[in-house]
Amino acid sequence: MHICHVNLASGFAGGERQTVNLIRFLAESGVEQTLIAKPDNQMISELKELPVEIRSTSHFLREHGGGRWDLIHCHDGKAVYWGLIESLIRKTPYIVTRRVENPLKNKRVTRAAYGRALSVVCLSRAVSAAVKKLLPEARCPIIPSSYSGFDGDPVTVSEIRKRYAPKFIVGQVGSLFRIKGYHVTIEAARILGKSRSDIDFVFLGKGPELENLKVQAEGLPSVHFVGHQSDVGSWLEAMDLLAFPSLQEGLGSTVLEAMQHRTPVIGSNVGGIPDMIENGRNGLLVEPEDAEALAAAISKLLDDAPLRARLAEQALVDLERFSPEAVGNAYLDLYSQLV
Template identity: 55%
Template sequence: MRICHVNLAGGFSGGERQTVNLIRELAGRQHQQTLVARPGSRLFDELAGLPGLEFRSCKHFLLGHTAGAWDLIHCHDGKAAYWAYLERRLRKTPYLITRRVDNPLGKGRFTRAAYTAASRVVCLSNAIAQSVLARVASATIAVIPSSFSGFEAVPADVSAIRQRFAGKRLVGQVGRLLEHKGYQVTIAAAQQLAANYPDVMFVFLGEGPDEDWLKQQAGNACNVCFVGHQNNVGSWLAALEVFVFPSLHEGLGSTVLDAMQHGVPVIGARAGGIPDMIEQEKTGLLVAPGDAPDLARAIAGLLDSQPRREALSDNATAQLEAFSPSTIAGRYQDLYTAVCTA
């Protein structure tokens, strides 16, 4: 099958990591793939040398329509949907859109046309599906979650991280430093726990536009540490006692799956697609969005009970096959076939 992947995002975050995961998996299934991305995109570096993959640069969705002979187009971000819609008009090439966020679709005519003409709109979670249908009731929806990324945990790195915070138990959060990710909620919970849990350190991995504001929220808190962007995310996850993900809204949040893969018990907010990954009191804990006292109680409850932490992580690990890169690629491959044979 000849598949054109389009991702015109300006940066590299969770959606781009998922694009990489899928293209790598499909490469092992003998598909011919093309990736259309912005000039200088990190996607090109991540996928350099992959067999059967052609690269094309495109600055804008209005550009790059001079040639193409694909069986279908897979759109991995919002601007890509417009690019594929134009290809559909030019060459009748079918396309599908992966929608990764649960915020409402734009109300513009171009957006409605692009989502109406798509053969499928793949939503990472049921919350995203509801959001899409609220704007485009005629959209043909499929729900396929993100995969875990399989970040490696290097034992020497894990030991070095624990030595860096010797005598401390680590509670961590990973992702872009944005208000909607709920870091300020974690900071407030850390401040509430500081007196009774002096051996606990909260570590935040990531960078983002709200970093200065979040550091102001933390003030002089001695139990909060911003460690910035880290290339060895798997090692950091493996060093944690508890992983928190208190987003105020979230399409899915695949970092939760990455933490689960490393045997770390997870606490997430009951928001967006997060409950699609966490079954309360079985594979993790869910707390009210924006509720720092609720988050603090949940963290304390896990820190106080190793058997409970182990039970949650064991149950979470048992469900991970459904979120593996291989399983997710297989589901997309089946969808591609259904679209191309319709």
């Protein structure tokens, strides 16, 4: 079986990490693979030691033909159109992984590209529902993201904790877009700052909202912007709590990474987040854009160490279905059915 993976994203974010995770698992399982990606994308360097054929292209209209693949796996929005063209030219079947819960555009080419796919794999129930609004007959199996297994370095973890000691560290990780809800966490910090001084809010990431968020956080000494951090595993392990108040989210693999490090999570009750967090069992859920509820949930966990431990331990148990092996095997089963 030869699988051709196509990911034409310009940068390297969660979807590209998931593409790499899957290709690594399949390589260990003996599957023959090709990756088609943009030149110099980090995916190429991440996979250079594996027996994977690499082909690069800067546009979905290019680099067609010349491959003998059993199935094409399209991992991002632009890749879908590459798969459609290859299907029309060479009759090669393809599947799509849809990672976001944004509605599909009601355009002829979009309907054709997603409608012709053998399967539109969705990360969560919310993503599946969004796809079926436009294509009710689409086959939409749900296969979630996997955690990546970012290790924490004990020395670095200790240094981070000392930096903020003796404060309780509430962290948030991700690109600084409004949809990620950093403004909600800052408002929660403002609310909590009126009654307690034992919390520090640490934001990891970069993005277009940085300056707006800094303006919002003026006068709040508890809020810290530390930029992009490559050693994200150490930061997650050093945190006492991860806030994940997204306004919209296909799934949110950062939640899984935090759970792996036994860091309890408060997420918003939107998109695919409830597919990972069961309120009160392995984390807490609050309604989106509700800073008062987020502040109350943070205060509750800060004051209840046994609850934090219980949520974290249950989350670790629940992680089994999000492991790279579980997710990889789910895709391998799907490939086998279709091929």
